Amino acid sequence: MEKIIAEVDEWELLKKLPKEFGKFTLLIELEKRDTQYCIFTYQNKVEHKSFTVLYDQATKEYFARVVIGLIEYFDVNFIVGDIQQLEKILIQRLKGVLNQLSFFTKENIESIVHEKKIMDWSFEEEYPQNLLGFELFIKPDEPVKVINGSYIIVDYSDFNFNSNLTIYYNVFRDEFFGETRIKGTPIILALFDTKDLTELQKLVASHLRTELEKIRMQLN
Template identity: 50%
Template sequence: MEKIIEEVTGWEFLQKLPQEMCGFMLINELMTCGSQYRIFTYNNQNARRSFTVLYDKATKDFLVRTVIGLTEFCDISFITGNLAALEKLLTDRMEKTLWGLARFEPTCLCAQFAAKKIVEWTYAAQLPKQLSGFELFITPQEPFKGLNGSYVIIDYSDFATESNLIVNYNIFRDQFFSEIRLRRTPLMTAEFDAKTLPDLEERLKNNLNPTLEKLRLKLQ
């Protein structure tokens, strides 16, 4: 790790980074967090989105960690084993990636997802903006791609308690499924498992409010 820190500290690319890019503000970190060394972050506090470049001692790779609300994942397109390759990836892709984080672009949706007509789903307009203290953070009209072929299409979050309910659609399984986090601890739920939008609509009508009420009670 010491050699990597020395290499990163003298990395001229860091001196050229703009303080603002696509609405994201630069934070130079250069700090060790466990087995990882955080290099820099572009953060959009109002949108609750960030893009962090780091080195992972366990895997011996440079990585990019993306955060959208309470959802975090590694952007595999930036994984590389050396600083020169990382610089090229960042030069070629970072601004475009930040632009995509800052705004929803329908043309970026894959064909399988677009064919499901989730963005055009009329029921989405009926989803309450607030329920039991949870905010509708992600809507079906503006989903985002997560990991392993899954898109987050609904996210009700309470950021103060770091708790939320997420509904995903997986293009490989052609299935809707949900996740709950209680103070960031994952909880199992099958209340919103569905194969079609009409089925998901029925499950949301029957289960959304009770599920969030139960989650609120667990937080009290």
């Protein structure tokens, strides 16, 4: 790890990274945390988003962690074995990733999501911005692509308690499904499993409030 730290600390690219890009602000970290060395993070605290580049001693790889609200995942495009490869990929992809995280455009959404009419769902007309202390963080008219072919289409989050209810659409399975998170622990929620948007809308109408109440009871 010491060799990696020394190499990263002298990395010229860190001096060239823009301090601001899109809605993100650069934070140079250069901090060891257990088996990982956190190099830098682009943060958007207001929208609860971040993009972090790290080195992992266990796998001997560099990688990028994306955080959107309470959901986080590794962007496989940035997993590389040496700093030269990492620099090349960052030059090629970093601004594009930050731009997509900053601004929603329908052109970036896959055709099957358009065909399902997910973005036509007038969710905000039917449900409040705040419900039982949970904030409507993601809504169907601006779905967020994560990993493994999944889009977040509904997310009600309580960031103070690291808890939420999330509904996804997976393009590979052509299926909607749900998940809750209680103080950071994810739990599968089969209640919203369906392939039909109209059926999902009925399920949400019948069960959304009840499921949020269940989460709230575990937090109080």
